[in-house]
Amino acid sequence: MSNHDAPWTIESIRDALGNPALAQRFLGEINKAPAHEMLTVFAKWQGIAERTLEAVARGRGAAEIQAAGGEVPGEWNDITDKVLEGAERIRSRGAA
Numbered sequence: 001m002s003n004h005d006a007p008w009t010i011e012s013i014r015d016a017l018g019n020p021a022l023a024q025r026f027l028g029e030i031n032k033a034p035a036h037e038m039l040t041v042f043a044k045w046q047g048i049a050e051r052t053l054e055a056v057a058r059g060r061g062a063a064e065i066q067a068a069g070g071e072v073p074g075e076w077n078d079i080t081d082k083v084l085e086g087a088e089r090i091r092s093r094g095a096a
Helices: 010-017 020-032 035-067 080-092
Strands: none
Touching: 010 020, 010 035, 020 035
């Protein structure tokens, strides 16, 4: 559940998305939706906005824990080696 207590509006969804390109995509979809599809489009983007706000809250919480010297909870997958191996394969083919 998000910390958004007010009823969702087109404006509040746009603001919650936080990214201008994503907000523009939302506005384009909601403005072009036929009347019978508007609620579906609105619900889709409301869900995206809620998940965005939840992710931001989790990220801020993790940053606060880390800044206080604590260990961030949860399981983190370190894929550094995988990324480095992929980069090396690309370089070996002369693509970089």
